[in-house]
Amino acid sequence: MRFERLRLQNLRCFDHVELAPEPGINLLLGPNGAGKTSVLEAVYLLSHGRSFRAGGRDVLVRRGERAFSVYAELTTTGGARHRLGLGREAGRWTARLDGEPPESVGDLLRHCAVVCFEPGSHALIAGGSEERRGFLDWGVFHVEPEFLPAWRRYQRALRQRNTLLRQQAPAGWLTPWEAEMAAVAAVIDTVRRRYLQALSIWIGRTAEAFLAELGPVRLSYRRGWPEGAALLEHLAERRGQDYARGHSTAGPHRADWALAFPEAPAREHLSRGQEKLCALACVLAQAELHAERRGEWPMIGLDDLASELDQTHQRRVVERLTAGAAQVLVTGTELPPALAGLEAALFHVEQGRIERRR
Numbered sequence: 001m002r003f004e005r006l007r008l009q010n011l012r013c014f015d016h017v018e019l020a021p022e023p024g025i026n027l028l029l030g031p032n033g034a035g036k037t038s039v040l041e042a043v044y045l046l047s048h049g050r051s052f053r054a055g056g057r058d059v060l061v062r063r064g065e066r067a068f069s070v071y072a073e074l075t076t077t078g079g080a081r082h083r084l085g086l087g088r089e090a091g092r093w094t095a096r097l098d099g100e101p102p103e104s105v106g107d108l109l110r111h112c113a114v115v116c117f118e119p120g121s122h123a124l125i126a127g128g129s130e131e132r133r134g135f136l137d138w139g140v141f142h143v144e145p146e147f148l149p150a151w152r153r154y155q156r157a158l159r160q161r162n163t164l165l166r167q168q169a170p171a172g173w174l175t176p177w178e179a180e181m182a183a184v185a186a187v188i189d190t191v192r193r194r195y196l197q198a199l200s201i202w203i204g205r206t207a208e209a210f211l212a213e214l215g216p217v218r219l220s221y222r223r224g225w226p227e228g229a230a231l232l233e234h235l236a237e238r239r240g241q242d243y244a245r246g247h248s249t250a251g252p253h254r255a256d257w258a259l260a261f262p263e264a265p266a267r268e269h270l271s272r273g274q275e276k277l278c279a280l281a282c283v284l285a286q287a288e289l290h291a292e293r294r295g296e297w298p299m300i301g302l303d304d305l306a307s308e309l310d311q312t313h314q315r316r317v318v319e320r321l322t323a324g325a326a327q328v329l330v331t332g333t334e335l336p337p338a339l340a341g342l343e344a345a346l347f348h349v350e351q352g353r354i355e356r357r358r
């Protein structure tokens, strides 16, 4: 999958800006605060429906404006072309897919795959489980068609059960929603396991390239309720605690996964740099698995590569990138040394303007 054109309107420091990324590596260079990360945010938004930066969706709107939009033209390896538009005004999304409103924003996001490594990515290793579930589910969403309908049903049942718990409703009112949660939890768990099993092979390869000194990586998974227990019975057993807490404390919405190494059995054993390299290994593995399953590379965004990694690791990343066929967006204040001499399209970003340099 490749971005042919990208247009941002009233997004952060950009009033109106257009660029035509090229196949292979695209470099966005410019001073601090120029808007480089905002371009990555825009492409990520079309793929995730949210930014990778904290602060909520509405901080993306250029100060003084009421709405922002991102528009992109994409081509797939098979030659299909798609036009994607996503805008936000007064707290609501508007989406267009090939000129028509899609059934849901999810239908739009399905057409666009972008993975990003950025300064906050170490949260994938060091942060809370929500971050890791988000990463896992994004990958599953793109390669396992059964996931989205099951996830939607689960979310609806979970919301209903949580509302009833907060209202201290009689247990009998909870049971139909618990049955629904248990019915779809099995599907969610199965596709997540399948995905992680495949991903762990790719993570093993990338981790070996970036973190060989830690030994072979092992990926573990917790599904959100005890192994061997049926979720239906487990939810019934936990009702007392769940009434007290006002939410459901077991189920796939509590799942988590982790990486461990012989030389770093717990994540607290990793240095900050190693956390970043682990996160990068996960992001690149996700791109590689996506390419294997979909026959299509996602776009890979690398924000501030040179300041995040030492030169040896930068070179290893570049080796991996050039071995694949992904379109890549790399940002930096200067040309990352590992990219010197490589063929790349260069864009200069400054004060809300983007200029193609030859």
Ligand SMILES: Nc1ncnc2c1ncn2[C@@H]1O[C@H](COP(=O)(O)OP(=O)(O)OP(=O)(O)O)[C@@H](O)[C@H]1O
Binding pocket: 011, 012, 013, 014, 030, 031, 032, 033, 034, 035, 036, 037, 038, 039, 059, 060, 061, 062, 063, 304, 331, 332, 333
């Ligand atoms: N909602 C907003 N409206 C207007 N300007 C904004 C808004 N949000 C952020 N900005 C500004 O947009 C600019 C773009 O920031 P961005 O993080 O994309 O820059 P960058 O080139 O990646 O910088 P750095 O090299 O420092 O990481 C910054 O100058 C920031 O102050």
